[in-house]
Structure formats: structure tokens, C-alpha cells
Amino acid sequence: MASTPRADALASQRIVAGLRAQILAGDLEPGARIRQEDLAERFGASRLPVREALRLLEAEGLVRLVANTGAWVARLSLTECTEAYLIRERLEPLLLAESIPSLSEPAVSELDRLADAMEFADLETFLVLDRQFHMLSFSGAASESLAAQVRRLWNTTQHYRRAFAILVDIQHSHLTHHEHHLMVDAISRRDPQDAEALQALHIRRTRKALVEHPELFDVA
Amino acid sequence: MASTPRADALASQRIVAGLRAQILAGDLEPGARIRQEDLAERFGASRLPVREALRLLEAEGLVRLVANTGAWVARLSLTECTEAYLIRERLEPLLLAESIPSLSEPAVSELDRLADAMEFADLETFLVLDRQFHMLSFSGAASESLAAQVRRLWNTTQHYRRAFAILVDIQHSHLTHHEHHLMVDAISRRDPQDAEALQALHIRRTRKALVEHPELFDVA
DNA sequence: TACGACTCGATTGGATCCAATAACAAGATG
DNA sequence: CATCTTGTTATTGGATCCAATCGAGTCGTA
16 A cells, blocks of 8 residues: 655655754744754754755745845744734635534534633643643634635644733633634534634634734734 | 845745745746746746745745745645635735724725726736735735735736636626725725725625636646 | 054854655555 | 565655844944
8 A cells, every 4th residue: 555655755844844843842032043954964964954944934934035145933023923913814714614523522522521621721832732732623624725724724823822822821711712612512513604703803802802912922 | 324234135035035026926826847947047036046936935825835846936725825815805804994094095996996907907907906906905914924915815816816717707797896886985995894894895705716627627 | 552464273154965854656565 | 367475666844054134242433
């Protein structure tokens, strides 16, 4: 069997995945310098696939490249982050509405469980569960490119979402959990309209809160 | 002056721009094979920047890559094209609304002129003017990543928009021109709500018409 | 002392060469 | 005669080497 052309057979794909994971995990903060040779050594490859990987991650918005100079983990301004949230506010309701009719009952139960679990999780666990919750809620949608675009937006804003979560002690801010529970209800009732409205509200409220903390975007 | 790190100083960027232009112009149709060596020779470079360029264009959605096998101009299914239009239906109204307050009066006049000119243009000219019209209507917006995303969506669907325009003889279908004139009116009145509604209508109507012609997506 | 030019080092960009993979075709065998 | 196998060839993926560019540090001068 097999012979499915494994994507990670290509060195550049392995490096893209690895570096992306490091950035999302917070090991590499925005502004951190990335040297091609370091990456090459770390992944046991030459600099050639590293260069391709960096170009790809730049297209994803996770890396900033300057010709003949170098690469850095991408930094977002408050304006750019707000822009990402405005886009999410339009796209995620669409994706959720498409997903709802196809979500299995077990999936809905799992959403309910995740919404509960998030209330008593520590910060890093909360961030993981929150992402799981929303991605699972989208998982019924067949629109692959829309889903990919939404994932990209989550990725590019990941660092600032973490910083914001720490700042406002988000696990203990009840509003977020209220919204999650209401979304589970709308989804379990298979009501795309309510779900869309809640999803938009969820993102919009966070965006407005974010604007109240411009210090998150100060360069260190 | 200068010293602005010219993007096209990099060979890969030159190749990306050149190949993209060829695909958008229709010189290369979806499904056409792309050989690295041909491109390298055509652009007077080695295969190395060609490979990077192909990876980038794959990220843009214009090229389809298969590991160890080759590259083809990306082909869209009716479903994928519909998906692109659904995304545009959400994003372009947002972009237009942001743009409107910043559009200069001369720009609005130019929009009016373009809407007129389109009515008496041949097909290829229509396609060019139509793109100019909409991009100009977005030009007041500062959201660069949103604008880039919209441009990507236009690019990936370009071939099918041309094929559709030929099929329905779009220069002579009055509905399109009516919508354009109504949009110019809403913009000149600086009415973001009406403009958003019209922009969404414009895209939605085209999407529904597209579904009536699945033969556009048959593999030759 | 402060500013500017210059040199040196480090890092990236590009070209050539080699290895690996996959498609294609011819031949053998049931 | 069809089908599977095998060998050949063309094309892509990767590594090493060389050139170009940018940044930092130093020296000189106003």
C-alpha cells in the first residue's frame, strides 16, 4: 500500500513543520533571529531546503525575510493583529455554519467536554484546548482552503493570543467560557445562524479587548 | 535614495512574478505541465530559484506540486471555485467598507469612468478594466494582508472568470454593468453599508451563475 | 568628541554537480 | 493476447562550493 506521496518526505516540509511548531509553542518569540545554518544543522539537512522552508513560512506570515540580510520570527503590530481578527470575524462564522450540519453527535459531545475542561485548565492547557475546541467545531466543513486560511490566521496571531491570555488571566474570565457554552448549545441545536452570530461575537469581543492592551505589541 | 530592498532583485521573485503573469494572462492553462528546466532557461537562472518560485506559487494556489514528479498549473473544481467566491463574498465587502472613507474624489471619478468604459470594451479589455475597477475601489484600505488575500482569490479564479465571461458574453450582460454603476453611486455617497451589500450581491450573483455552468470545470 | 568613510567578517543568494524517485516502454510469461 | 515485471530515461530533490550583499567595528578627520 502506501505510495501516498508523503508530504514530509520532502526535507523542506519537515523543516516547515518543525519550525512552525517551535514558533507556535512560543519557543521562538516574534523578533527572534533565524539563521539558516542553525536550522540546517538542527534538522540534519543542507541550507537549501532551509531556504525553501523560510520562504514558505514567510508566505504563511510566520517569518519575516529581508533580502541578503536574514530571517526573523514575524512580529505583528496592533493594527495588523486587529486586521487578522476582522478577517477571522468574517471567515470563521462562514466555516462554522458549513461545518455544523456535518458534525457528528460524538463530536458535539466532545465540544461540550472541551468547553467544561477549559474552565479548570492552566494557561498552556487552556490554549491547547481552546484551539482544539474551535478546530473541532470547524471539522465538519469540507472547504479545505477556507479552513487552511483560518488556521493561518490562528497561527500568525498565536503569540499575541498567549500574551493576551496571560495578561487578562483568561482562564478565570467567565465571559469566554459563557460564549463557548452558548456555542455548544447552538451547535447541538444545529442552528447555524445562532452559531454564526456567537462566533462573530466571540472574535469581535476579543478584538475590542485586545485594542485595550497596545502594550502587548511594544517592541521589547 | 533607493536602497529600498527591491523585491525583484531576487531571482525567485522575478520568476514568481513572471510565471504568475503568464498564468493570469491565460498563456498557461490549468493542467499545463511546468518543467523546472524550461523556466530556468526562460528566465536565465538556474533551477534553484525556479524551485523556490514554484513552492511560493503553490502556496499562492496557482501551481500544483507533486513530490518527485513535477508541477502543473493549478486546476480548480467547481466546488473549490465556489468556495473561493464564498470567501470573497465575506472579505471584499469588508475591504471595500474600509476603503471608502479614504478614496479620493479623483479616484471616485476614475471608478465612474471605468464603469462606463467596460460597457463598450472587448472581452480581454473588459477583464482588465473589471479588475482595475475593483482593485481601485479597494485601494483606500490600509489592510495589506486582507488586500493580498483578496488578490490571491482573484488570481486563483482568474482562468475560470475568463472562461465564464466568454461563455455568457459578459460584456453584453447588463446586470454586471448595473451593479458596477450602483456601486459607484454608493461609493460616491460614501455609504459603506450600501456598498458592502452591493459588493456581496455582485459576487453572490456571479457565484450562482457559475454553478449553472459546471462544464467550465470539466477536464479537457 | 562626534561624525563619516572604509575595511573585514558573517550571512545569504545562486550555480553546478550528484543521487533518488517516478513515469515510460519493452520484453517475458501466464 | 493480456498482464506483470524489469530496465531505461527523464525529471526532480539535495549537497557542496563560490559570489554578492549587508552589518559591525575601526580608523581617520573635522
